[in-house]
Amino acid sequence: MRIDLNEIQLWIKQNSRVLDLGCGDGTLLKFLIDNKQVQGYGLEIDAAQINLCINKGLNVIEQNLDRGLGNFADKSFDTVIMTQALQTLHFPHLVLDEMLRVGKECIVTFPNFGHWKARFYLATRGRMPVSDLLPFEWYNTPNIHFCTFKDFEVLCRERNIKVISRQVVNEVSGQALKDLMPNLFGETAIYHLSK
Template identity: 65%
Template sequence: MRIDLDILQQWIPIGGRVLDLGCGDGTLMRSLADNRQVTGYGLEIDAEQITTCISRGVNVIETDLNQGLDNFQNDSFDTVIMTYSLQVMRRPDQLIDEMLRVGKECIVTFPNFGNIRTRSYLMLRGRMPVTKQLSHQWYDTPNIHFCTVHDFDALCEEKNIRILHREVVTERFPDKQLKGLLPNLFGETAIYHLAK
């Protein structure tokens, strides 16, 4: 399992109700059900991923997240999660508002476009970066809103959203040692735990 998923599981209350937006193949929801005894749903748009969720015993609903979360009442869940999907949403700011409306807390993860390797790639090659976290070419990428740790901090401040926890992760040395000093520069993936 990805390191960001391992970290965010620690922030999920045991026995809590969870909504996983863009749940993919259901790996995270299955792990949370097995290890944290959570109940809840995954929301997914891709039919193949939905089939995989069902085969894993994950409750899944076919949904286009760009249409919002109108089908859910306020505070329906303890935690709403969105991992590596925020950057593909048309209005990520509005979706975060919706996440905090239907959940008491939310957790988001996204590729940090402010990472030194991403910056260097653009500066030295003069081309849009292609990395493990941003693996598509500019013309076929689903990513439409690139964001940095500093950008996301500013959004939270602007919307009066409390940051309960923030972690950045990287797989590379020496970035692992430096990410605590300069998270925007050395973190590859940002993980935020938020509340209103």
């Protein structure tokens, strides 16, 4: 299990109703069903990932997040989750608004483009960062809207989104420094939001 998935489940209540946007192979959703007995739906557009969700017996719905969540009623879910997909959306700010309309609370995770390695890469090589975590070239990356932790928090303030809590998790390095200077040493952020 990816490290951020393990942290997420701490914020999910037993028997709650969960919508997972960009649910991938359904690992998180399956984990939440098994451990928190949630009633969950996952949205996904990748055919191979959808098959993996079906194999796990999950409720997976083929839906493109860029078309919005207009088909889901206000506050119809306890928690709407989106892990590592924010940066792939055409309109991340609008999807964020939609998540907070559909869910009572939201959990969002994304990679920190302000991590020192990305900054160092761009500063020294003058080229867009390519790393283990972000292995794509600029022209073929699905990650089209990168932000730093700071950028995200500015967006939250602008849109009156309440940050209930924030956690920074590192898989690769900087375990000690990430809490001291998260925007420089944090790799992935998990934001727990409400409106």
